[in-house]
Amino acid sequence: MDNLITLVNKIQRACTALGDHGEESALPTLWDSLPAIAVVGGQSSGKSSVLESAVGKDFLPRGSGIVTRRPLVLQLHKIEGGKEYAEFMHLPRKRFEDFAAVRKEISDETDRETGRTKAISSVPIHLSIFSPNVVNLTLIDLPGLTKVAVEGQPDTIVQDIDNMVRSYIEKPNCIILAISPANQDLATSDAIKICREVDPKGDRTFGVLTKIDLMDKGTDAVDILEGRSYKLQFPWIGVVNRSQADINKSVDMIAARRREREYFVNSPEYGHLADRMGSEHLGKVLSKHLETVIKSRIPGLQSLINKTIAELEGELTRLGKPIANDAGGKLYTTMEICRVFDQIFKEHLDGIRPGGDKIYGVFDNQLPAALKRLQFDKYLSMDNVRKLITEADGYQPHLIAPEQGYRRLIESCLVTIRGPGEAAVDAIHAILKEMVHKSINETTELKQYPTLRVEVGNAAVEALERMREESKKAAMQLVDMECCYLTVEFFRKLPQDVEKGGNPTHSIFDRYNDAYLRRVGSTVLSYVNMVCAGLRNSIPKSVVYCQVREAKRSLLDHFFTELGRMEVKRLSNLLNEDPAVMQRRSNLAKRLELYRSAQSEIDLVAWAK
Ligand SMILES: Nc1nc2c(ncn2[C@@H]2O[C@H](COP(=O)(O)OP(=O)(O)OP(=O)(O)O)[C@@H](O)[C@H]2O)c(=O)[nH]1
Numbered sequence: 250m251d252n253l254i255t256l257v258n259k260i261q262r263a264c265t266a267l268g269d270h271g272e273e274s275a276l277p278t279l280w281d282s283l284p285a286i287a288v289v290g291g292q293s294s295g296k297s298s299v300l301e302s303a304v305g306k307d308f309l310p311r312g313s314g315i316v317t318r319r320p321l322v323l324q325l326h327k328i329e330g331g332k333e334y335a336e337f338m339h340l341p342r343k344r345f346e347d348f349a350a351v352r353k354e355i356s357d358e359t360d361r362e363t364g365r366t367k368a369i370s371s372v373p374i375h376l377s378i379f380s381p382n383v384v385n386l387t388l389i390d391l392p393g394l395t396k397v398a399v400e401g402q403p404d405t406i407v408q409d410i411d412n413m414v415r416s417y418i419e420k421p422n423c424i425i426l427a428i429s430p431a432n433q434d435l436a437t438s439d440a441i442k443i444c445r446e447v448d449p450k451g452d453r454t455f456g457v458l459t460k461i462d463l464m465d466k467g468t469d470a471v472d473i474l475e476g477r478s479y480k481l482q483f484p485w486i487g488v489v490n491r492s493q494a495d496i497n498k499s500v501d502m503i504a505a506r507r508r509e510r511e512y513f514v515n516s517p518e519y520g521h522l523a524d525r526m527g528s529e530h531l532g533k534v535l536s537k538h539l540e541t542v543i544k545s546r547i548p549g550l551q552s553l554i555n556k557t558i559a560e561l562e563g564e565l566t567r568l569g570k571p572i573a574n575d576a577g578g579k580l581y582t583t584m585e586i587c588r589v590f591d592q593i594f595k596e597h598l599d600g601i602r603p604g605g606d607k608i609y610g611v612f613d614n615q616l617p618a619a620l621k622r623l624q625f626d627k628y629l630s631m632d633n634v635r636k637l638i639t640e641a642d643g644y645q646p647h648l649i650a651p652e653q654g655y656r657r658l659i660e661s662c663l664v665t666i667r668g669p670g671e672a673a674v675d676a677i678h679a680i681l682k683e684m685v686h687k688s689i690n691e692t693t694e695l696k697q698y699p700t701l702r703v704e705v706g707n708a709a710v711e712a713l714e715r716m717r718e719e720s721k722k723a724a725m726q727l728v729d730m731e732c733c734y735l736t737v738e739f740f741r742k743l744p745q746d747v748e749k750g751g752n753p754t755h756s757i758f759d760r761y762n763d764a765y766l767r768r769v770g771s772t773v774l775s776y777v778n779m780v781c782a783g784l785r786n787s788i789p790k791s792v793v794y795c796q797v798r799e800a801k802r803s804l805l806d807h808f809f810t811e812l813g814r815m816e817v818k819r820l821s822n823l824l825n826e827d828p829a830v831m832q833r834r835s836n837l838a839k840r841l842e843l844y845r846s847a848q849s850e851i852d853l854v855a856w857a858k
Pocket residue numbers: 290291292293294295296297298299311312313314315316317392393459460461462463488489490491492493494496
């Protein structure tokens with residue numbers, strides 16, 4: 250059965266190592282659900298003396314005023330033979346065999362947390378004592394309840410102590426050791442007062458009466474010890490600790506225990522109660538009770554642990570995996586994350602996710618509308634046709650057909666298609682860029698690594714920029730091609746003046762007349778319209794080929810090549826996580842480890858039952 254208490258001791262220590270001591274934690278705390286014994290009482294009621302006699306050693310700081318200013322979690326471990334020693338959790342691997350040094354360390358560690366003021370702190374100090382003279386037990390020593398603040402203490406101290414004590418003893422898992430001095434009226438006992446409030450039925454309160462030897466002559470505590478004055482579920486236990494004079498004379502603890510035993514055995518008032526009085530009996534009763542309580546809590550603990558493990562695992566999955574340490578691992582992680590992003594981007598283009606239809610919108614509406622707005626006929630006004638033909642003829646007017654003039658007129662119209670072509674390329678670029686941003690936001694893995702997120706975003710946008718340039722070149726080439734070689738067929742099929750009954754031997758002046766120029770203009774317009782209709786189909790093909798298809802195929806190729814050349818340091822920088830996330834993950838991981846080890850240990854104990 251001892252292993253039950255050992256198990257709880259282990260878990261309590263692990264809880265404190267994680268800062269999980271029951272308050273201000275966003276996470277469920279195991280600490281709160283572990284049974285523990287808290288020692289409560291007014292100042293100088295004898296709490297320290299009770300604890301010391303349970304240990305059989307002087308090790309607690311003594312003095313006037315509030316000496317205990319932080320909770321002290323005292324874990325007693327019974328060992329078979331050997332020298333007694335103590336260990337603090339904040340000083341791992343340091344063994345204290347000198348208990349005066351233990352006292353000093355408690356005092357120093359209190360000051361480290363609270364400063365040298367008289368302030369109090371709820372962060373516990375953990376002390377383990379290993380001794381053949383103890384029973385397995387965990388006791389929590391709390392600051393003594395007080396009624397007034399003394400010099401140097403804040404006015405709130407009375408309430409602060411009250412609150413701290415309550416925060417421990419209010420928990421249903423807390424067994425309360427209520428210390429009351431016998432030389433004061435029980436009705437004024439601070440311990441009884443507070444216990445009555447938090448445990449009205451007295452189900453988890455053990456009443457301890459100290460200073461029985463200091464009672465006024467002619468009075469005794471039999472009524473209290475026999476449960477007639479104030480009834481609790483468990484019998485009252487009376488103790489006789491060392492007096493201040495004994496302490497000053499350094500009376501040995503073992504001798505004090507013996508004297509205490511003799512006091513009860515030989516006392517005419519308490520002789521009949523002797524076998525259930527004294528510090529030794531108190532230790533045994535508490536140890537036994539703690540075991541029973543722990544045993545009854547095992548199923549509850551198991552279910553809390555299982556539930557918490559599931560919650561912690563879920564949260565860790567949400568936060569993502571921690572990063573590998575070696576270069577290969579880092580490169581792999583980076584590539585994997587990039588691949589996820591790339592896949593999401595493709596899904597946007599392929600219609601699995603929204604956005605791809607916007608591209609078709611450009612080809613189906615924006616480009617045709619822009620081409621329509623070009624108004625080629627404006628360029629083909631009579632005056633313009635005349636001007637261009639005359640200029641093209643130069644000093645030698647054309648003889649049969651204004652070949653050069655045609656070319657100039659056609660070219661002057663076709664170059665205007667560059668504008669809508671470029672605009673289509675830019676519009677597709679904007680859509681792709683928006684998709685990149687969306688995909689970045691939808692890649693959960695990237696949320697974990699802000700630097701990589703920025704770099705991947707930049708690399709993708711840079712790649713889109715390169716594709717835009719290529720696409721622009723290709724679209725402009727399509728237009729230029731149309732300018733530099735005209736479709737001969739079109740002109741061959743044109744009805745000749747002769748066929749139309751005209752006279753091929755018109756004078757030079759006839760050739761520049763209005764009807765002639767109008768005919769040239771309308772021929773050019775129908776040729777340009779034919780070419781424009783073709784470009785309306787071929788520009789989208791070129792845009793898809795250069796931008797959309799290319800983005801789908803090689804959006805991050807350039808970045809991957811760079812990654813391959815990166816030094817470990819740069820790779821590590823890429824995978825720099827948000828420090829808050831790292832901290833949270835490491836806290837969660839530690840907590841998960843604690844809960845897992847608690848789970849397996851509790852399972853072992855539960856099966857061994
Ligand atoms: N004679 C006698 N003196 C006792 C007994 N218990 C405690 N004392 C003395 O009472 C004084 C206070 O005892 P502590 O054990 O320091 O009391 P405490 O409740 O821990 O005090 P604070 O931590 O200051 O609140 C000391 O001088 C003890 O020696 C007892 O049963 N008999």
